[in-house]
Amino acid sequence: MGSNTIVSSTRRHFLRNSMVLGAAALPLSQLTQAASPPVSLPVDAALPESIRALKPVASQVVAITNSERVARVAKAQQLMGKHDIDVVFIGAGSSLTYFTGMHWWNSERLTGVLLPRNGDPVYVTPEFERGRTLEQIKLGNDVRGWQEDEDPYALVAKVIRDMGHATGTIGMEETVPFFRAKGIMDALPQARAVDAWPVTAGCRRVKSAAELALMKLANENTLAVYEAVWKALKPGMTEQDISGLIAMAYARTGLQGDASVNIGKYTASPHGSDQPQHLVEGTPIIFDGGCRAGGYTSDITRTVVLGQPSDDIRRIFDIVLQAQTAALKTARPGVTMESVDAAARKVISDAGYGPDYRYFSHRLGHGIGLDMHEWDYLVRGNTHLLEPGMTFSDEPGIYIPDKFGVRLEDILYVTEDGAALMTPQSPSIDQPFG
Template identity: 30%
Template sequence: MKIQRLNAVIEQMKKDNIPQMLVTDPTAIFYLTGQMIHPGERLIALYLNTSENHKFFINKLFPVYEDLVIEKVWFTDVDDGLSIITENVDKNALMGVDKNWPARFLLRLMELKGGSTFINSSYIIDTLRMCKDDEEKDLMRKASALNDEAMQRLKATLPAGFTEKQLAGELSKIYEEIGADGFSFKPIVGFGANGADPHASAGNAFVKEGDAVIFDIGCVKDHYCSDMTRTVFYKSAPKKAREVFEIVLEANKRAISLVKPGIRFCDIDAAARNYITEKGYGKYFTHRTGHSIGLEVHDMGDVSSTNTNVLKPGMIFSVEPGIYLPGEFGVRIEDLIMVTEDGYENLNKHDKELCIIG
């Protein structure tokens, strides 16, 4: 068990008057126990109680570390796991549950527990996960360093004549070669006009001279995610595309330069957005400036105009302004930024200045 993290959850439960909660999200369970289980359609639940009467309800199908110091309540595929849970919890007290728990489990538990009240308690663990401890910071650095290397290798393959889809396939090979554990999300490879779609799907297009090429890639290492975007040009950079690139790059740098404890997320967003708007491309910056990242590529929290929360040491999020001109091209530049005690650390060391390949 991650005792310090567990204690922090219990303290917040007490403050919020939530006497008990079921943690059923596999990532949240891993965060508290160090045990990653992918249950598929099956039921697993970590039961936490402010009276310290914790239990782990677990199907016998899944192995659990012997040193996981918590009472384990086992059941099988033919047992009624929710009835077993009901027999082991306080039937009358308020129950916190995860925001994404399937209705087939929650509705059945509500039926079994009668009139007791349920509340979404995911925010407790989600909020704690926003500020990484020293172990997590090192894991995030490691994942981002692998992603830097992968980006360098991927860019070098551009002149080989691959399609977008084939380049995405090459990235899978690169991650395997450098020791990553897989993708943190489906990679985005967009040539020319396809890059004007912020979430472009890699297709069968071949790169052409003058194309802006967007590489948005991320890997997982030891359960922690990386994410980075670079825009490069093939053989030449047309004047308009070059100008747009420099605007996006400056927006990225301006936003990052503000990062330090106490600054609001919305101020980071404004630094990028206002500059792009000033240059006449505001309506073509169609998404938020960034998102939090850690065990999931999109952790709770974002860099947007509506998020007035302040930055705290240990937070890690993307800064990824972009300009997308339909039918022409897109430019996005993304770094992962960690808030330090007095400023920031950019986890991505790979060059982001204008680059012409081929």
């Protein structure tokens, strides 16, 4: 994955979404609870005590304000001037939510916003969706509708011509499908299309205090859910059983979330396996996932053991923890992103689990915010510099084929003079939650 590319779907995320279906194997009374808002959940003796003890946190979500969105658009327009972009088209997806507050799915019907370098945004949507579009948008009210027998690209071209940019430079938000970008540019044969990532990434990669607060709430909630589920583990549970417990735990808190779960030798693959798995005492279990608060996501990985871990697991855990700490100590404004990866990788290689990607087989981390994977990446070759407000996963791991793996992941944010984690590190394999 390149440092300029936002990732909207990964194998790991697919696994997370499918694993939660394991809740279907649980008793109906528990499923009913998992699907209900946490404030209305009765105390049910069938639920593990640690999960019953979780408290609702959804009331702590403080939504992004319109004044912040106005500032986001102003910054985008400033960056458009810097990069000689006249209009940016943003289709369905997280960037549309970021700038306008709209939550829209990508389909064959064009809906999006045209953001000019100067002036107010203009929304284009199917005419039958006009009412729902007006309900959702937080900035402006200029909505242009197209009928089912009309060409939406002709309407987009007309709006751009009316803005005075028929021969201008049109930025395409990077997740806009090719067929849509082509349709717009075919309707504007004298215009030039460019990648709008300097604008979208230029705004989104540095988080505001409000964004950081939402991410911190989501991450703290995920950690509480993991601890509650760890305390509820029993020998013989399958990965679907454990994923079901995680789903019910999130339901208690009021924030939507899920996690992939892998057990024993399947922890030796960073993204796990679809093979049936059963919990045996003394073998590692990896939880990896997150939840959303106000649209912003968490991403935490914990490696735990039911019962007594072996000396090998303890030793590997301690090396991974040292690597995560080395990355945290290295991160600060002005440092290259590859340097943070290198600091963690050196600890693992020096401990005998190198060279390079032999046992630590993936990059150290990814950007995170509205999307679980977004700009930038802590990986060799990425010479971009860290800035205050940037957020990344700090997730080193060691994976021993056919035996076990250990990964620890917390979200790192860059401060004015260093970096910090949004959640406490896992201190030991024996007491993974302190």
